Amino acid sequence: MALTRLKDRANRHRQRRWSLLCLILLLGACDNPRGLQATDPPYRPVANPQQLMQWILDPAADVIWDSAGTIITAEGRQELAPTTSAGWESVSAAAITLSEAGNLLMLPGRSMGNDWQEYAQALVSAGEQAFKASESRDADGLFDAGGQIFQVCKACHAQYWIREGDGR
Numbered sequence: 001m002a003l004t005r006l007k008d009r010a011n012r013h014r015q016r017r018w019s020l021l022c023l024i025l026l027l028g029a030c031d032n033p034r035g036l037q038a039t040d041p042p043y044r045p046v047a048n049p050q051q052l053m054q055w056i057l058d059p060a061a062d063v064i065w066d067s068a069g070t071i072i073t074a075e076g077r078q079e080l081a082p083t084t085s086a087g088w089e090s091v092s093a094a095a096i097t098l099s100e101a102g103n104l105l106m107l108p109g110r111s112m113g114n115d116w117q118e119y120a121q122a123l124v125s126a127g128e129q130a131f132k133a134s135e136s137r138d139a140d141g142l143f144d145a146g147g148q149i150f151q152v153c154k155a156c157h158a159q160y161w162i163r164e165g166d167g168r
């Protein structure tokens, strides 16, 4: 009799230990921030690739290219770098726009092939480089970043922009 009661107590004790362990595991799961991010962010791409290019990437790239380097005019050599804070701020805004546009290109459903994400990543970096140059009012740095941006646009287009009449 005494022995069964002793066994009963041991069993109840074990059960309580299990409950405690389960509770700790549950709390642990709540503590894990990855667990909380289990659902995908509710993004909803709206622009088609052509609109993304024409209205987001192209205007932003133009701001940078029009603000870097020199041009030769009838009056002589003209530096394109901004001369006012407001001018530099527009360049910074365009650079950030391009950088983040790289992220937009990476959204699932937008990629058109294996190298796509690499070009998109390169755009994030080149845009960031332009942003840093602009923030430190570094005209030469902006010119270099502008060149890199151009290379990224060109490389992706060569591979993924199939123009009518290209015969591809």
Ligand code: HEC
Pocket (backbone or CB within 6 Å): 049, 050, 053, 054, 057, 058, 061, 098, 105, 112, 116, 119, 120, 123, 149, 152, 153, 154, 156, 157, 160, 161, 162
């Ligand atoms: C990751 C690939 C990729 C990158 C990077 C990229 N493009 Fe494009 N671009 C495309 C594709 C694909 C098209 C064809 C879209 C279509 O017509 O459906 C295109 C088309 C365009 C067009 C033509 C849009 C029109 O009106 O028909 C312009 C302008 C353009 N891109 C500008 C740029 C500029 C500027 C950059 C760099 C700052 C750039 N793109 C970077 C993939 C890319």
